[in-house]
Amino acid sequence: MNTRRDFIKKGLVAGATAAALPSLGNLVAADAPASGGVPDLITVKGEDRVAMLDRALEAFGGIGAFVKKGQKIVIKPNIGWDKPPELCANTHPDIVARLVTLCLGAGASEVSVFDNTCDQWDKSYKTSGIADAARAAGARVLPANNDSYYRDIEIPGGVSIKKVKVHTAVLDSDVFINVPVLKHHGGATMTACMKNLMGIVSKADQRSYHRNGLHQCIADILSFKKPDLNILDAFSPMKRNGPKGVTVADLDTSVKQLLISRDIVAIDAAASRIMGHKRDIEHVRIAAEAGHGRNNLGELKIERVRMTA
Amino acid sequence: MKKQNNTPRKTAPENASPARHVLRRLRIVAAFASILIALAAFIDFRDLVPNHLKHVYTSAQFVPSVLTFATAFHATALACLLILALTFAFGRVYCSVICPLGILQDVISRISAKIRRKPPYKLPAKKAHNTLRHAILAATLLAIVAGWGGVALAWLDPYSHFGRFASTLFRPLAVVANNIAATVANALGHPAAIPQVNVSFAAAGALLPPLLIFIAVAIMAAKRGRLWCNTVCPVGTLLGLVSRRALWRVSIDKTACVKCGDCLRACKAQCIDLRAAEIDFSRCVACYDCISVCDEGGVKYRWHGVSARREPRGISNRNSQIPNSIARPPSRANRRAFISTAMAGTLATVGATALLASRGIAQNGGRQGKGPKGPGQHGQGHGRGRDFSKLDNPEVVAPPGAQSVARILSQCTACQLCVSACPSHVLEPAFLEYGNLAGLMKPRLNFDKSFCNFDCTVCSDVCPDGTILHLARDAKHTTRIGLAHTAHPRCIIVKDGTACGACAEHCPTGALQMKKPPGHADAVPVVDPRYCIGCGACQYACPVTPKAIVISGIAKHETAEKLVQEQVAPTTTDDFAF
Structure with missing residues (x-):
């Protein structure tokens, strides 16, 4: 069992090792090294999103822990808005492109990328930089602008929603990777991993979420499906005027984190702390109570990694 | 053939x-x-x-x-x-x-x-x-x-x-x-x-x-x-x-x-x-x-x-048996044509002058669709009152760059180029929304169908006849074509006590914020008319019927203020926050 002293000692040792081996270059000082086994949640603080993603996946044993040869992968970033990457209203395209490359490298037969956007879909795909980056990395960038790309599914465990149309890419894939960006949200208080799943349902369903209790609906979809992997881009979270944002002044550029977890509730609970909320956001609390994941951060095995240049 | x-x-x-x-x-x-x-x-x-x-x-x-x-x-x-x-x-x-x-x-x-x-x-x-x-x-x-x-x-x-x-x-x-x-x-x-x-x-x-x-x-x-x-x-x-x-x-x-x-x-x-x-x-x-x-x-x-002469110079008419002048004496029809030519020429000159003059009228906000409506009246209809006339009978909204409803009525030829080029399809041919037949098929924004993309200037880029004047992206960001009016009693937050915020979510200018006014249990959408440009994103996103937030057009477009906020304070510690 780790005492705080061990914790600091190990951290110092690791830091010293890294400092002593400058030839290793882009190395890592771990505040809390994983003492064996896979963490429930890892967060990496650094300067480069791609290096942070690689480092975070390493803690889980690399992308191979999630993606097997011949599998179909679907990646769901946040491409909600017709905004360029520097405004951080969408997931950063570098992260999406790197994920595509990693999945294909792990032998995935097919990697699809889509989002049911809020702004006009083709403009959002383009301006976000995600469509071009994902395509260049070898992904199929799929449209989601029309009901014909969705199929009806039942949610027997749903409280407020019993039936939704879900994008076929999610229904027909073996592995579902959720890659949102962390932002303030005028309606849902915060948008992170759970809120991002509103982009897998049809436009009519998105509207019905807003009519039938947003937080409950956001939690309900988890009864149907939970992503196999959640990767949260919290490099420069939007702290106000979200989720669209007005200018770069809305961004907190000091955060520089990237979070990964299999547990969508745990990662959103952690995200709400980054956004400055002492208590969990309502949909996180509802999801935890429904048993979709754990929000008791104190009892989770969390790995915190600080990357130095 | x-x-x-x-x-x-x-x-x-x-x-x-x-x-x-x-x-x-x-x-x-x-x-x-x-x-x-x-x-x-x-x-x-x-x-x-x-x-x-x-x-x-x-x-x-x-x-x-x-x-x-x-x-x-x-x-x-x-x-x-x-x-x-x-x-x-x-x-x-x-x-x-x-x-x-x-x-x-x-x-x-x-x-x-x-x-x-x-x-x-x-x-x-x-x-x-x-x-x-x-x-x-x-x-x-x-x-x-x-x-x-x-x-x-x-x-x-x-x-x-x-x-x-x-x-x-x-x-x-x-x-x-x-x-x-x-x-x-x-x-x-x-x-x-x-x-x-x-x-x-x-x-x-x-x-x-x-x-x-x-x-x-x-x-x-x-x-x-x-x-x-x-x-x-x-x-x-x-x-x-x-x-x-x-x-x-x-x-x-x-x-x-x-x-x-x-x-x-x-x-x-x-x-x-x-x-x-x-x-x-x-x-x-x-x-x-x-x-x-x-x-x-x-x-x-x-x-x-x-x-x-109907025969070109220098070509002899030897083979022609009858001289031209006799074969085709100036007929009455010809004379009439000549007179109308002269008349048309005069009218064309007068017409061009009149167009120039009508431009002046248009810019002064003359001939308008549904009667005059001075600036400075907006900011009304927000909040708790029960006067929803602006929501139930909104004024028509003309595309940004058109400058006024009057210019649409007097100059636009309803060619539909802006309508067909509009990427978000918010522009559609009007029926009688402009208030009279002069507005038939001229472009208007329908926010129940879509909304005007904040960064988009396509209609002003394509318009061929100078009705929708070219707008730079920055100018578009502050071009007010209408104003959002809210009816809180219709809002799902007030009616059902559930979170929504779809309108604020879509607002590109920060004019619409979720605020907790006295007397409300939850934060409700509140429009700051200084920043609202009437893009309609809020109306489009509003999930209830009838809409709890609606754009009413303004006859003469205005310039909105830009919301300027201080940079978000960075986190004070270098901690992970959890």
């Missing part, structure tokens, strides 16, 4: 060289290119055609160019002068290779001939309907002078007719075809190859007028060639008045003509009088089919100079 039934004639004279086909072939190539660009510009449902090309092609059309000339003095305004110069030199080249409505009629004639298994024209020569066509031209010019130019030009400009056909009739068909292909592609496992496009049909009120006019044009084209251009179209009549005395004219060389009638049967304008061996060049649409079809070299494109 030509001359299937003719018996072989004696060998053609050497002046019937293959060169006689050159002009006609050039005309066909140019016309083909022109109508392809026109169709692409209006049917482009994937936004693949560059906006610049759409703008340049359409703003070179005669009426849009005249409108720009009269109101904005943009470079494209010179196109109308160039067209007039071309017409004065060579005849109605505009009608043969530039005007998409003219070319469309040729296409319809061809198709109808194929269906009926007949040669395309084979029409008898007819007299010009001079009284009618000059009356329509004069009425158009008078309408402009009287301040009804917005209606007259919209419903008589040939380019705008074509635009309405292409945008409201052809485009939805193309989209349906695309979606069938997309369904097939999706079924084959390639959904990204051909994406679905949402079909937007114009409302019946806006669909019917172009449909009826299309049917009329198509019937006239199938039965009588270019009858529309030479009777109804005021542009055709105006250019005809200029081309009557063109420097180079197509005319019959009486020394070579054997009066076989081939040219007459090929003429889509029915303007060749073979008995008098004369061509009414005011009706000739410069297709050059007559030159091409004549084996004898009897139809020639020749320098006539500025003289009124």
Whole structure:
């Protein structure tokens, strides 16, 4: 069992090792090294999103822990808005492109990328930089602008929603990777991993979420499906005027984190702390109570990694 | 198609060289290119055609160019002068290779001939309907002078007719075809190859007028060639008045003509009088089919100079038995035509001046759709009151860059280019939303269907006639076209006590914030009118019916303030926060 002293000692040792081996270059000082086994949640603080993603996946044993040869992968970033990457209203395209490359490298037969956007879909795909980056990395960038790309599914465990149309890419894939960006949200208080799943349902369903209790609906979809992997881009979270944002002044550029977890509730609970909320956001609390994941951060095995240049 | 039934004639004279086909072939190539660009510009449902090309092609059309000339003095305004110069030199080249409505009629004639298994024209020569066509031209010019130019030009400009056909009739068909292909592609496992496009049909009120006019044009084209251009179209009549005395004219060389009638049967304008061996060049649409079809070299494109003589200078009339002056004495019809020419010229000058003046009126917020409404009245209708008249009867919203409802009514020709180019499809042809028939089919924003993209300036980039003036992106960000009005008792947050915020989520300016006013349990949407530009994102996103937030247009567009906020304070510790 780790005492705080061990914790600091190990951290110092690791830091010293890294400092002593400058030839290793882009190395890592771990505040809390994983003492064996896979963490429930890892967060990496650094300067480069791609290096942070690689480092975070390493803690889980690399992308191979999630993606097997011949599998179909679907990646769901946040491409909600017709905004360029520097405004951080969408997931950063570098992260999406790197994920595509990693999945294909792990032998995935097919990697699809889509989002049911809020702004006009083709403009959002383009301006976000995600469509071009994902395509260049070898992904199929799929449209989601029309009901014909969705199929009806039942949610027997749903409280407020019993039936939704879900994008076929999610229904027909073996592995579902959720890659949102962390932002303030005028309606849902915060948008992170759970809120991002509103982009897998049809436009009519998105509207019905807003009519039938947003937080409950956001939690309900988890009864149907939970992503196999959640990767949260919290490099420069939007702290106000979200989720669209007005200018770069809305961004907190000091955060520089990237979070990964299999547990969508745990990662959103952690995200709400980054956004400055002492208590969990309502949909996180509802999801935890429904048993979709754990929000008791104190009892989770969390790995915190600080990357130095 | 030509001359299937003719018996072989004696060998053609050497002046019937293959060169006689050159002009006609050039005309066909140019016309083909022109109508392809026109169709692409209006049917482009994937936004693949560059906006610049759409703008340049359409703003070179005669009426849009005249409108720009009269109101904005943009470079494209010179196109109308160039067209007039071309017409004065060579005849109605505009009608043969530039005007998409003219070319469309040729296409319809061809198709109808194929269906009926007949040669395309084979029409008898007819007299010009001079009284009618000059009356329509004069009425158009008078309408402009009287301040009804917005209606007259919209419903008589040939380019705008074509635009309405292409945008409201052809485009939805193309989209349906695309979606069938997309369904097939999706079924084959390639959904990204051909994406679905949402079909937007114009409302019946806006669909019917172009449909009826299309049917009329198509019937006239199938039965009588270019009858529309030479009777109804005021542009055709105006250019005809200029081309009557063109420097180079197509005319019959009486020394070579054997009066076989081939040219007459090929003429889509029915303007060749073979008995008098004369061509009414005011009706000739410069297709050059007559030159091409004549084996004898009897139809020639020749320098006539500025003289009124129908025979070119320097060509002797020895073979002609009757001197010209006797063969064709100035008739009453001719005199009438001359008088109307003079009248048209005067009216054109007055018309242009009137347009200039109406621009002044428009900018001062004259003639408005639903009565005057001074600035500074907004900011009302927010909050807890029960006066929802702004939500139930919102004022019409004109596109950003149009500056005012009055300019839309007085200048826009309802060509639908902005409507078909609008990437978010928030622009649609109005029915009676502008309050009167002058606004019929002119662009208005429908926020129940979509919303105006914050960074988009496409309508102002493509508008050919200077109605929607070019907006830089920064200027667009602060151009207020309407204002959001809320009805909190209708809001789902107040009604059901559940979180929503869809409206605030979509607001691009930060004008709409979720705030907890006294007396409310939860945060509700509150509009700060200083920053609202009326983009309609909030109205579109609002999930309830009737909407709890609605944009009401403002007759004269304004400049909004920009929300300036301090940089978000960075986290004070270098901690992980959890």
